[in-house]
Amino acid sequence: MQGTGTDTSELAHQLGVTRALVEAWLDKRSVPRPDLLVRVQEVLGVESETGRCSSVSPKRQDEPAETPVAWYHRPGHDDGGREFGNAAAFAFEADLEVLAREATQNSLDERDRSNDRPVRVRYTLHELTGDTLARFLTAIRWHDLHPHYEAAAAQDQKVGRVISAGLREMFERDRLVLLRIDDYNANGLTGDDYEDGRFAAVVRRQLESRKSDVAAGGSYGLGKATLWATSRLGLVLMNSTLSEPHEGHTQRRLIGRLDLPWREVDRRRFAGPAWLGRPDVEADNAEVVRSWWADEETVESLHLTRDGDDPGTSFLIVGAHDVASLAAAGQDQEGDVGDDEDSLERMHQRLVRALGRNFWASMTAGGDRGPLLEASVRTLRNGVEHLEEERVEPQVHQPARSRALQAFLSGTTVDRLTEAGQVALTTVPLKVPARDGLTDTAGEHRAVLLVTEATDADGRINQVTAMRGNRMTVKTSWVPGLPLGTNPFQAVLLAGLAAGDDAPFAAEAEEFLRSSEPPEHNKWGQTDELRMRYSPPAHRRIAVLTSETNKAVHELVAIPKEKRPSGTSKVSKRLKISGKPTGKVRGTVAPPKLDDLEAVIGPSGAWQITAEVKVPPGGELWRMSPVAKLEVRSGPRPVVKWAELVAVSNCELFDGILYFTSGGRRAVFRGVTDVSTHPVRAALTGLVVELQEIKGGVA
Incomplete structure (x- = not known):
């Protein structure tokens, strides 16, 4: 500003705003609020009629007569108590996958059940820079917040360090990422500002769930904390359209909540x-x-405009970040994350994958039953579309599992798998114990087990994915002890209300399993609630359910001896497992060793093998390369390439290399040789398979 000796950067620093905001004032693209204008004049030491800001009147003619919006900061406790952060937020990591799981689960639980329409959830990543960022900071009254942020960032504790990083990102790079989560056909934040209701449970209180529906995914009241945990600035703004009026209104109910540590300002x-x-x-x-x-x-200035009049809530996470995405992006020598564009795109893709992995079943329809959920992700930059809206399709992310559920909903399952694409159905027992001593709550529930062949896009195969009423994936587990030669499959276990309205003791099983889930809702096992509401050994019923499920899977996927592929007995004598050392012994621990091998010659003339590996204990990560050689009468054994390699259980495959850990003592992989690399026909040779350690194979 000419004649004052103060440049835009210095003025911005003294006011606690961005330089872009000051430049917007000077260019008359925006105006400071009346109270901030007074501070500008004090810093510059000028009268109101001088300086380039004098064109702004401290009193706008169109201001509403009612009291203006302001920030209220809760006063410190009279007894001297101090909280340096919201403990509920520490229950989860600031990870977009965790956020997507918890927030979408909450939206699914709040679906308007007065109609058959699904709840529609949309995630919007929005990067703000320059003037767009300046206008947004004005809208949230940043000048009022800045002293509080400075005080919080100055504290040498976890929340303070996160806030400090968020401030550097915004001020030094003139960049802020918003993440908005909209749900439609949901209940919205209904109820009084202070008394019992959805609004108070989300905005005012901690550890209150307010979910009376037995099929609800959440039960601890912790999931909403992930919204604030994902914000580097601890700030979330909300705009809700209510399913029932409050104070005579239903639309544009706004509130903002900021979670900072104790501070002195x-x-x-x-x-x-x-x-x-x-x-x-x-x-x-x-x-x-x-x-x-x-x-x-x-609402528009706060980037909270909703589409249409459908009830629901929009949550705007200010300063969104993703620990996993930032780690993947890497850091430069100064510790700053580089390659912002790729980072933004990674965040977009992580949201899409998380929704597909956790909610494919909620998004699956069949017969006359529609989906419970529709979800999509889009990315903007300064209001302009950067990545187009991408709808999450269950058939793309989980083709085999969604096919299995669709067949169940449509009533097209079979008793046994005899053809490709079929879905076999059976039931497994869960003996629900009495709840709170009420004998009429005990009984045998029949959970539904679905099994179908796996496809390449399903990821890990030979697993059981379990869920209950809201059809969110609770846990996925391997099926142990499968015989060699078992065709790859995917299994889905529908328990509680997910098994159907006519399933015996469905509601009782639903409540029992819900009580057995931790805050993350990612497994069934012993919990404090289960121990209090049921008998102490009640969790053993879940172990029996798992055992019965695995037993039923074995019965459905087992290949009768008379139907096993022909040729096994003919080639068994020509299979060899190399006895040569394939890796260095480290201390007393030898590398993984091939223990059993089964193979047939397929119609194409390729060797098709299933290999079982004995994995040593010790917790080390081994990198091994399976090598196929043809056994010939004379000369060196020709090495043939693999046309296909598949990690089946207790191992991972990356770039043709198998990774083994001691988590499972036995691992299985499958392979098919590349016929084009065979120097002679497989029928005229034997096969030797070796497992060779890659240099640097222990991580």
Whole structure:
């Protein structure tokens, strides 16, 4: 600013705003708020009629008569207690996959059940820079927040360090990433600002679930904390369209919540959380704010405009980041994450994959039963589409599993698998124990087990994916002890209400399994709630369910001896497992060793093998390369290439290399040789398979 000796960078620093915001004022593309204008004049030491900001009147003619929106920061505790962060947020990592799982589960639980339509969830990544960022900071009253952020960032503890990194990202690089989660055909944040209801449970309280539906995925009230955990600035804004009126309104109910650690600003101590809202004139404390019914212009300035009038809520995570994505992007010598564009695209893809992996069943339809959920992801830059909206399709992410569920919903399952594409159905027992001593809650539930052949796009094969009423994947586990030669498959276990309305003791099984899930809802086992509501050994019923499920899978996928591929007995004498040393012994631990081999010659003339490997204990990661050689009468054994390699159990395959750990003492892989590399026909040779260690094979 000419004549004042203060440049835009220095002024921005003194005001606690970005340089882009100051430049926007100077170019008359935006105006400072009246109270901020006074601070500008104080810093510059000029009267209101001088300087380039003088064109802005401190009192706008179109300001509403009612009290303006403001930030309320909870005062520090009188007893001196201090909280340096929201403990609930530490229950989860700031990971986009965790966020997608928890937030989508909450939307699924809040689906409007008065109609048969699915809940529609859309994730929007939005990167703001330059003027767009400046306008957004003005809208959230950044100048009021900045002293609190500086005080929080100065503290040498975890939350303070996260906030400090978020501030550097925004100010030094003039960049802010928003992540918005919209749901439609949901209940919305209904209820009073302070009393019991959905609004208070999400905005005001911790560890309150408010989910009475027995089929709900959440039960701890922790999942909402992932919204704030994913924000480097601890800030989430909300716009809700209500399914039932409150104060005579249903649309554009706005509130903001900020989670910071205890701090001291201008000699005042603050407990932690803060809220953006309209001052509540009826509250005992005149500074307390409540939600307000905003106009369309305000909603747009906060990037919270919703599509249509369908009820639901939009959550805007300010300063979104993804630990896994940032780690993948790598860091330069100064510790800053590079390649922003790729990082933004990775975040987009991680959201898509997480939704496909965890909610494929909720998005699957069959017969006259529609999906429970529709989900999509899009990415914007300064309001312009950067990556087009991508709808998550269950058939793309989980083709075999979604085919199995679709067959169940359509009633097209079979008793045995005899043809490709079929889905076999059986039931397995779960003996539900009595709850709270009520004998009428005990009984035998019949969970539904579906089995179908696996396809290349399914990822890990020979697994059982288990779920209950809301059809979110709870756990996925290997099926142990499968005989060699078992055709690759995928299995789905539908328990509780997911097994169908007519399944015996479905509601009781649903509540029992829900009580057995930890906050992450990623397994069934012993929990405090299960121990309190059921008898202490009740968790053993789940172990029996797992055992019965694996037994049923074996019965469905086992190949009768009379139907096993012909030629096995003819070639068995021509199979050899190399006895040569294939890796260095480390201490007393030898590398993984081929223990059994089964092979047939396929119609194409290729060797088709199933190999079982004995994995040593010790916790080391071994990298081994399977090598196929033809046994000839004279000369060296010709090495043939693999046309296909598949890691079946207790191993992983990357770039033709098998990775083994001691987690499972036995591992299985399959392979098919490349006929084009055979110097002679397989029928005229024997086969030797070796497992050779790659240099540097132990990580």
